[in-house]
Amino acid sequence: MDTIKRIFVPKKLRKRQYFLQSGEVCKYYGFVVKGAMRQYSVDEKGNEHIVQLSIENWWVGDRESFTMLTPSLYFIDAWEETDLLTLTQTDLSILNEIPVFLEMKARMDENHHFALQKRVNASISLSAEQRYEALAQMYPEFLHRFPQHIIASYLGITKETLSRVRSSSTKK
Amino acid sequence: MDTIKRIFVPKKLRKRQYFLQSGEVCKYYGFVVKGAMRQYSVDEKGNEHIVQLSIENWWVGDRESFTMLTPSLYFIDAWEETDLLTLTQTDLSILNEIPVFLEMKARMDENHHFALQKRVNASISLSAEQRYEALAQMYPEFLHRFPQHIIASYLGITKETLSRVRSSSTKK
């Protein structure tokens, strides 16, 4: 417990402040103590595509860039003012010596894995409306924490389509 | 090495034979020695949606069902005649005692994680044609091992659309 406390470095981010920018290597991984963050890619037309939303008790960072030390394809920034606990790759290898931490990490990874799998399945098998319903079911907090244009991007649709989906589904 | 050899149970599947059916708990996880398998969900109209294709040296199984012991949403069957090495959840906990195995597993999980993340990003940010190009780039073997209607389903499009995408992109 002592080692854990010693290793994590607190970090405060203001609204809209970047935690990672595309092209950089992701040197820090963060645990969200308070706040809300988003991870997204930007296409050639400048559109943002949200690949991940993180709120309290979630991890944030580009896992691939972090472990492979490759330049990231993604941007990560704070949507709300956010408190993080951050660590570096070398910090992580220290923590990996602690069995209980390793196990906890494995379980968290597993959960994240399940979530990604479900999202892949949703994206190839469900319509825009069904995907929205599924999100509202699985992560209802998101709908309060993030504006609709972000939710829409997370779902892979435009804000206009989401607006119409919502108005037609409340009618039922 | 001895323990590893003792634990894995070889299994042979014929073409189209099920490894897992929706509603069952996934009791076995498999390593593909030779062959090709697919994992898919089936919607209410009876359409299959491919969430995962596995060939030599890949793992196969529904991770969520396997670890949580919950009924699976997916079917898994052999597309070609396939040789597997299988293990159960209890077998796995034995292997987890072996540090080198644990590390290997962590690395494989990580790679799978990266792949899922990329697929999510592709599904929300790319067109059908771009997704096909990306797949052809990343896993060219798939195009030879699986018929087009399966590739199409993996990409989240219909076989007709894939056919048109291909014919228009070879013209260029």
Next chain:
DNA sequence: CGCGGGTTTGATGATGCTCAAGCCCGGTGG
């Protein structure tokens, strides 16, 4: 009061789906 971010609405158009038909080709049985 006016500004800015977020949301809604409408008209139009592109992308991809559905349904139906025909083709290609390897395999099977007469």
Next chain:
DNA sequence: CCACCGGGCTTGAGCATCATCAAACCCGCG
């Protein structure tokens, strides 16, 4: 050896879904 069959692939016409672009609206805040 040929006829037929079935799975996979292609093509076409019409249609549904969703994107785009533009305008207006809403509302909290300086």
